[in-house]
Amino acid sequence: MRKSTRKLLNTTLAEIALIAITLVVSMPLFLAISISLQSPEEVFSYPPKIFPKGLYFKNYLDAFKLVPLTRLILNSLIMAGAITAGKLFTGILSGYAYANFRFRGKNVSFFALFATLFLPAETVMIVPLFLIMKKFGWVNTYWALTIPFMASATNTFLFRQHFLSIPKELEDAARIDGATPLQYLTRVLLPLSKAMIGGAAIINFVYAWNMYLWPLVVIMQDEMKTVQIGVKMLIDAESANNWGVIMAGTIVVLIPTVIMFLLLQNLFVKSLVRSGMKG
Amino acid sequence: MIFVGLRNFDRLFHSEEYIRAIKTTVIYVGASVILTIFLSFFIALLLNMKVPGTPIYKALIFIPYAISPAIAGTLWSFLLNPVVGHVNYFFSKFFGISVDWITAKPYALYAIIFASVWKVMPFDIIFYLAGLQDIPDDIIEATTIDGASAWKRIWKIIFPLLSPITFYLVIMNIISFMFSSFAIIDVMTRGGPGDYTTTMIYRLFLDAFAFQKTGIASAESVVLFLVMIVVTFIYFYFGEKRVHYQ
Known part of the structure; x- marks a missing residue:
């Protein structure tokens, strides 16, 4: 019982850690795709946008x-x-x-x-x-x-x-x-x-x-x-x-x-x- | 062509620029190797727990392996850009660091280390994962379940069991950071500010192709060649003795 609770806890922690790591590691690629679809006004707006408003393929x-x-x-x-x-x-x-x-x-x-x-x-x-x-x-x-x-x-x-x-x-x-x-x-x-x-x-x-x-x-x-x-x-x-x-x-x-x-x-x-x- | 004996080598080792390049290389390669090895080891441990969703995490975490050093440099130049970069925004918002990463000391060095570690990590994770699969499951189970002493067991049992892989990876990473990282530096900082991020390979490139100092540049090639011979020798001399898993 105790063992399985601990295992569950470990699994949950690992899951959370992995989600965080995956987000950080894939962030450069994701943000690059996002900004490649932003219009110049969006690109230069501050703070930087995470998601593009539309799909600006002109870039x-x-x-x-x-x-x-x-x-x-x-x-x-x-x-x-x-x-x-x-x-x-x-x-x-x-x-x-x-x-x-x-x-x-x-x-x-x-x-x-x-x-x-x-x-x-x-x-x-x-x-x-x-x-x-x-x-x-x-x-x-x-x-x-x-x-x-x-x-x-x-x-x-x-x-x-x-x-x-x-x-x-x-x-x-x-x-x-x-x-x-x-x-x-x-x-x-x-x-x-x-x-x-x-x-x-x-x-x-x-x-x-x-x-x-x-x-x-x-x-x-x-x-x-x-x-x-x-x-x-x-x-x-x-x-x-x-x-x-x-x-x-x-x-x-x-x-x-x-x-x-x-x-x-x-x-x-x-x-x-x-x-x-x-x- | 005039034969000048060892004069080029003499000039080389009396040049402050070259000594600085050696120091930069040691700091940059050392920091990058240590960071990459430890991060990769922990991520591999987590991936090896096979929690739900692991195949997706793996696929996404491995992607930088397929991305070139030049592109890794470009991506991180963008992320750290003072106007449009998200990572720069994050650092200024949460740590109050508001600098032009690429042109400020010591941030330029951090910038190339970020990009280099990000690029090389998947390679190490792949090898650590392969190594972890060779360790019997009950050893790993024991280390993950026993809460309090888990840290200790990881360091005392799992890490030593993987020492042949760590050794191989350290050698491979030294080679990556010394040579392939050229593209990262060229795209991001061009060796600057000043010659702050000029490593030995970047110095060689500058001397050979920007300043046309073929004699000095050839001497620099020989130095790098000798470094590689030593690294290869160390690998096979010590590696042969240590290639065992249990």
């Missing part, structure tokens, strides 16, 4: 006029898509090589890769990477946005671990049936790794979509910039400091990843924990 049109958002979204899609595809391609093949083959220099190259596991390439390498891109003449191109990030130690590790967990008997059986190593990969291993590939794909995509420092330094032309830089362009371009317009543009930029995340939350969480990815 969204203004945001698209202020900054070439359509083009920036396209650039970000190309960049994130290409990086995701590249990382999966190199990650699967190299993971397969480290898991299933013996070759010269395996340990040395594996250790070299291992050393870069936690290295945020986008930031630590930025100076040498920029100089290389300049030499290649790739500044202001999709090449510079995508090629340097098409391989990562994290993906290689992830797929190596996964392939190591698949019983060796399968490989032997496939070999006896006359399958080449590549056929074994595409017909046996990959179908067994669908959830893994899906999880890695969304995490890689969100990572690339959210990149900031590298696009900031390697792209100077407005029409080659990405959406994350677009957010800063909005703040700079909105001379009247109308946060309704800035937030409208911001919502447009954050909506794709947030919706993807809400729809695939379980897959996200599982893959994140399994891979220990930086995100």
Whole structure:
């Protein structure tokens, strides 16, 4: 009896605490949506309004006029898509090589890769990477946005671990049936790794979509910039400091990843924990 | 190109600007890591109680994971804006703090810490929740039911059981705050007021791309690279020994 009363009390307290925390954590997003739908008079009224009076969609049109958002979204899609595809391609093949083959220099190259596991390439390498891109003449191109990030130690590790967990008997059986190593990969291993590939794909995509420092330094032309830089362009371009317009543009930029995340939350969480990815 | 030996490093460590950037980094990263770890741990404990509505709370609390640092910075710039910001209004109404957060010391630092912690918290909560699920239910039950000593048990039993995860998260958070936070700082304060919120990565960016001091900037890259090597080494050296759950 006493125990159950206490449990009820604990549950109630936890419930209240969680509601408060959820409100505080989701407040920035909620208020951003609210202000993006307010007319300038509402935006500048003091104290700030929590709910908009009506739905003032003109802010969204203004945001698209202020900054070439359509083009920036396209650039970000190309960049994130290409990086995701590249990382999966190199990650699967190299993971397969480290898991299933013996070759010269395996340990040395594996250790070299291992050393870069936690290295945020986008930031630590930025100076040498920029100089290389300049030499290649790739500044202001999709090449510079995508090629340097098409391989990562994290993906290689992830797929190596996964392939190591698949019983060796399968490989032997496939070999006896006359399958080449590549056929074994595409017909046996990959179908067994669908959830893994899906999880890695969304995490890689969100990572690339959210990149900031590298696009900031390697792209100077407005029409080659990405959406994350677009957010800063909005703040700079909105001379009247109308946060309704800035937030409208911001919502447009954050909506794709947030919706993807809400729809695939379980897959996200599982893959994140399994891979220990930086995100 | 002229070979200058270690002159760039010598100049770097005799530059007051760089020393200040190191101090700022240590304060900002330290405060953010501690806040994130403790807040995440408690929120994970609450979510793990599986009270009604937990799936909805989880979904909403996890959202900042999918939001980029640049956008986190923009959202918090808006919330702290002296004219239109709701959080600024809240602080001036209830605490009498009426400042321009982005340009005033030490509020600019608080501003980037708010945005950084908000952005990184879901990542930690996800890992703590996964760790809590590996702890047998009766241990957790015992800690939640026994009212008075619940605090003690949380610190003496649950927190130590999760120490491998905490260790992993501290390392990951240090990396996030040292590097990914660049976008938050660039959007919110641009390293200001003065160079008050200029961290090592922001200094590197300024030296390399605003002031075109390639030699100094390269030396700064090497310093950051070495920091990362040390962090990675610490992780695998101590992590290997401590990866156990019970």
